[in-house]
Amino acid sequence: MTVFYLDGQAFESEAQETVLDALIRHGQRLNYSCKKGVCKTCLVQQVKGDILVGSQRGLTRALKKRNYICACQCRPFEALALKSILSQDLFVSAVIQEKKLLSDSIVRIGLKLDEGICHQPGQYINLRRFDGLTRSYSPTNISGASLIELHVKRKYNGQFSDWLYHHAGLGEQLLLQGPLGSHYYKQEYAEDKLIIIAFGSGLGVAHGIINQALVGGHKGDIFLYVGAQNETDLYLHAQLLKMMLEYKQFSYQACITGQASTPRLGRRVMLGDPFSEAIKLHQFDRQQQLFICGEPTAVNQSRERAFLNGYPIARVHALSFEYKDLRARTRE
Numbered sequence: 001m002t003v004f005y006l007d008g009q010a011f012e013s014e015a016q017e018t019v020l021d022a023l024i025r026h027g028q029r030l031n032y033s034c035k036k037g038v039c040k041t042c043l044v045q046q047v048k049g050d051i052l053v054g055s056q057r058g059l060t061r062a063l064k065k066r067n068y069i070c071a072c073q074c075r076p077f078e079a080l081a082l083k084s085i086l087s088q089d090l091f092v093s094a095v096i097q098e099k100k101l102l103s104d105s106i107v108r109i110g111l112k113l114d115e116g117i118c119h120q121p122g123q124y125i126n127l128r129r130f131d132g133l134t135r136s137y138s139p140t141n142i143s144g145a146s147l148i149e150l151h152v153k154r155k156y157n158g159q160f161s162d163w164l165y166h167h168a169g170l171g172e173q174l175l176l177q178g179p180l181g182s183h184y185y186k187q188e189y190a191e192d193k194l195i196i197i198a199f200g201s202g203l204g205v206a207h208g209i210i211n212q213a214l215v216g217g218h219k220g221d222i223f224l225y226v227g228a229q230n231e232t233d234l235y236l237h238a239q240l241l242k243m244m245l246e247y248k249q250f251s252y253q254a255c256i257t258g259q260a261s262t263p264r265l266g267r268r269v270m271l272g273d274p275f276s277e278a279i280k281l282h283q284f285d286r287q288q289q290l291f292i293c294g295e296p297t298a299v300n301q302s303r304e305r306a307f308l309n310g311y312p313i314a315r316v317h318a319l320s321f322e323y324k325d326l327r328a329r330t331r332e
């Protein structure tokens with residue numbers, strides 16, 4: 001049993017229990033979602049005492065410097081003093097300045113922020129609505145742009161995505177936390193072959209990563225495989241065909257995965273599974289980076305298949321997000 005303090009109040013944690021689990025067990029209401037160190041909604045600040053290194057895994061250098069830790073990853077082993085973080089320290093104001101329906105399920109949202117953030121396609125942000133409902137999304141445009149652009153897929157019963165698709169209007173005020181995450185295109189990959197597999201609205205992120213690479217003068221080949229339920233989900237098809245003409249090193253293949261659909265097999269559209277298509281042509285070699293973008297189930301399955309096919313963990317970049325409801329209450 002270890003005692004730790006949050007805002008001066010003492011709590012006991014059991015052996016191997018995280019701060020978050022101990023607080024929940026003691027009936028505290030907290031912001032959290034994934035409990036895996038991914039979403040960063042459970043951050044607290046370390047004031048006194050030692051922590052294990054994993055407590056700050058995945059945090060940016062700036063957050064580490066401020067002694068922020070993930071309550072869901074921190075297992076106290078000696079007396080530890082922690083402090084809640086005010087929501088205004090984590091979030092900045094954002095306003096919807098652009099909105100366009102890209103297909104019957106995907107909407108593009110352009111967000112203008114009060115203060116600029118330096119994001120990369122592949123990182124993610126947490127977006128909070130007026131009632132506290134929060135979701136994670138990945139920006140799809142390249143860094144340095146004046147707006148943060150998101151491609152949001154409307155989910156069946158998805159409170160936030162459905163609201164963004166149908167109801168949120170221009171001028172709507174939101175709060176934004178981030179950017180977070182370290183899987184994005186880096187300049188050190190400039191000579192590597194990039195294999196990018198995208199599912200659903202992960203296509204927007206994949207498109208952003210490719211643009212970031214090309215703008216930065218990427219020299220290696222880039223192969224994009226897109227998995228879509230039907231042809232209407234291929235909302236960037238024309239743009240990607242055009243990119244193939246402009247950049248000789250870029251190649252694109254769309255794979256329709258929906259059983260019920262009968263696609264008009266056109267240029268670069270086939271029936272099949274994007275991972276199988278990618279692996280047919282690209283067995284792992286050392287100068288290669290594999291990005292997998294989209295919804296968690298498809299991304300996790302592909303990541304497992306990549307490992308089974310010999311891709312080392314350091315070269316597989318899985319970009320997916322937790323969609324379950326985050327706690328609504330902010331810490332004021």
Ligand code: FES
Nearest residue numbers: 033035037040072
């Ligand atoms: S990072 Fe702790 S709940 Fe997601």
